[in-house]
Amino acid sequence: MDLRYPLIDVDSVAAADGGQRLLTDIPEIESALAYHLTIPPGGSRGRQTNRNADEALICLEGGGIAGVGSGRAEMRAGHCQLIPQGEEYFFFNNGDSDAVLVGFYIGVTDADGIGLEHGAPVSPDERHGAATGISNGLFVHLDDVTPENMDRGDGWNITDFRLPLSGHNGCTSTLFRARFFPGAVHAKHRHENCEEIYYIISGHGLAGAGPDRVEVHGGQFHFIPSGVEHWLHNLSDSEPIEAVGIYVGASSVKDTGYVFMGNVSAEDVAARS
Numbered sequence: 224m225d226l227r228y229p230l231i232d233v234d235s236v237a238a239a240d241g242g243q244r245l246l247t248d249i250p251e252i253e254s255a256l257a258y259h260l261t262i263p264p265g266g267s268r269g270r271q272t273n274r275n276a277d278e279a280l281i282c283l284e285g286g287g288i289a290g291v292g293s294g295r296a297e298m299r300a301g302h303c304q305l306i307p308q309g310e311e312y313f314f315f316n317n318g319d320s321d322a323v324l325v326g327f328y329i330g331v332t333d334a335d336g337i338g339l340e341h342g343a344p345v346s347p348d349e350r351h352g353a354a355t356g357i358s359n360g361l362f363v364h365l366d367d368v369t370p371e372n373m374d375r376g377d378g379w380n381i382t383d384f385r386l387p388l389s390g391h392n393g394c395t396s397t398l399f400r401a402r403f404f405p406g407a408v409h410a411k412h413r414h415e416n417c418e419e420i421y422y423i424i425s426g427h428g429l430a431g432a433g434p435d436r437v438e439v440h441g442g443q444f445h446f447i448p449s450g451v452e453h454w455l456h457n458l459s460d461s462e463p464i465e466a467v468g469i470y471v472g473a474s475s476v477k478d479t480g481y482v483f484m485g486n487v488s489a490e491d492v493a494a495r496s
Contacts, residue, residue: 234256243258255329257446260326269290270341276338330471353390379452382403386476399470401466408457408486413481416479417479419468425462426457430456
């Protein structure tokens with residue numbers, strides 16, 4: 224059976240020069256573009272500028288030097304960043320393993336809409352010089368973010384849910400990182416006011432979206448339009464699911480228009496698409 228809201232495997236998307244896999248041509252989503260980016264040791268992105276879009280991202284693996292404007296900082300796995308539109312930025316992998324980033328261009332739906340402009344190459348001083356700190360935009364590590372205390376009565380059976388970027392630190396969208404221990408379920412719900420895009424970093428589970436009931440695994444993006452009922456259930460007896468995602472244009476969970484729709488039933492779990 225065809226899925227109404229299909230998942231997209233990163234490996235099915237062609238990588239452009241520089242290693243970025245940009246997820247375009249998703250007709251259901253009208254507010255953001257997602258990407259997956261792998262930068263090898265010695266590789267870089269930038270200097271470059273997004274003229275028309277803020278960019279929210281998280282470093283999943285590896286690290287390097289990130290810069291915005293005249294500032295720069297050491298980035299490692301777990302760092303989350305908001306790059307404001309119009310600000311020149313770069314990233315250079317000065318480590319000995321791949322750096323992996325997942326991110327979102329906010330407010331655009333095609334590559335031309337980003338308004339990407341390329342600048343000068345990253346200089347040797349920027350690649351290896353002392354970090355001065357990034358003052359433009361936001362630069363936050365997950366370890367410094369307090370887990371949210373969500374109401375389980377509203378279906379929030381998520382083991383560890385953190386909001387590194389949101390209205391609390393000046394972001395107009397909400398970037399989240401969620402961990403589901405074995406058996407954990409985020410029950411049926413919808414967001415009336417925003418679209419959601421999430422990426423499965425690792426693990427194996429069952430996702431519901433509208434009529435769909437489909438198994439998910441690490442390396443997949445899922446796009447959820449506003450108003451569509453959805454849920455996620457960790458099927459593993461031993462491994463957590465880890466996911467990162469964004470509520471586009473909503474600066475808090477409350478602002479998403481969250482509506483609890485009921486618990487996931489045994490029939491839901493059995494009815495796999």
